Amino acid sequence: MTMVALIIISIGVLFNIFGCIGLIRLPDVYNRLQAATKCVTLGCCSILLGVFIHFGFTDAGVKGLIAIPLLFFSATVAAHALIRGTYHFGVKMSEKSVKDDYKSASK
Amino acid sequence: MNTWLEILLYVQIALSGVCLYRIIRGPTIPDRMVAIDIFGILVVGVCAIISILTGKKFIIDIGIAWIILSFIGTITLAKYLSGKKLNE
Numbered sequence: 001m002t003m004v005a006l007i008i009i010s011i012g013v014l015f016n017i018f019g020c021i022g023l024i025r026l027p028d029v030y031n032r033l034q035a036a037t038k039c040v041t042l043g044c045c046s047i048l049l050g051v052f053i054h055f056g057f058t059d060a061g062v063k064g065l066i067a068i069p070l071l072f073f074s075a076t077v078a079a080h081a082l083i084r085g086t087y088h089f090g091v092k093m094s095e096k097s098v099k100d101d102y103k104s105a106s107k
Numbered sequence: 108m109n110t111w112l113e114i115l116l117y118v119q120i121a122l123s124g125v126c127l128y129r130i131i132r133g134p135t136i137p138d139r140m141v142a143i144d145i146f147g148i149l150v151v152g153v154c155a156i157i158s159i160l161t162g163k164k165f166i167i168d169i170g171i172a173w174i175i176l177s178f179i180g181t182i183t184l185a186k187y188l189s190g191k192k193l194n195e
Contacts, residue, residue: 006111009156013115016149020125023145032129033141040145044152051155051167060164064155067171074174075148078181082144085188086137 005054012046015039028094029086037079045072109160116156123149140184147177 022035048064048071055061087102126149129142154170157163 005159009112009115009159012152013118016119016122016152019145020122023129023142024125029135029137029141032138036141036145040148044148044155047152047155048170051159054159055164058164060158060167063167063171067151067167067174070171071148071151071174074178075144078144078178078185081182081185082137082140082188085185086140088189089137091135091137 002054005050008053009047009050012043012050015043015046019043027096029091030083030093030097033079033083033086037075041072041075112156112160116153116160119149119153119156123153137188140181140188143184144177144181147173147180 016039019036019039022039023032026032026035045068048068051064052061052068055064093100123146126142126146130139130146133139133142151170151173154166154173158166158170
């Protein structure tokens with residue numbers, strides 16, 4: 001049982017590494033936010049699932065289990081609000097971007 | 108088993124340091140806010156791994172509180188960025 005938890009936590013840390021590479025390497029703020037939020041949210045949910053498998057149905061394990069939907073919804077909603085505020089703030093896209101659907105939809 | 112978990116803990120703390128690099132070097136203000144948001148999510152993972160490693164169960168509670176505080180902070184910063192008051 002502990003070995004399964006260790007493997008799931010390792011997968012979560014691997015996703016976190018991918019997200020932070022995206023946070024460093026990608027060209028503008030929109031690409032950075034979409035890469036980092038997706039990968040890091042999935043990675044930390046996986047780590048919390050590993051906590052649940054390690055502790056079982058005790059108090060700490062159930063707390064880890066109910067932290068998963070809390071983290072999932074709050075991180076995605078916060079990222080959406082943040083990127084919308086960024087667009088209204090007036091940050092330009094990168095030159096390699098080919099399409100801006102939000103601009104034509106909001107007119 | 109504990110050795111591999113310690114290595115994972117150090118990797119996670121190093122990823123938080125990567126977010127600090129983006130906070131310092133970000134070209135615009137929203138870059139820094141994105142990095143602060145990601146930093147808040149990564150600290151939850153650090154709390155979970157420390158809780159397994161030391162066996163102290165109250166550190167999960169610190170992680171849950173950190174999720175909520177990071178959510179409120181990011182929503183406030185997003186409202187500030189879009190130029191609105193906090194009650195609309």
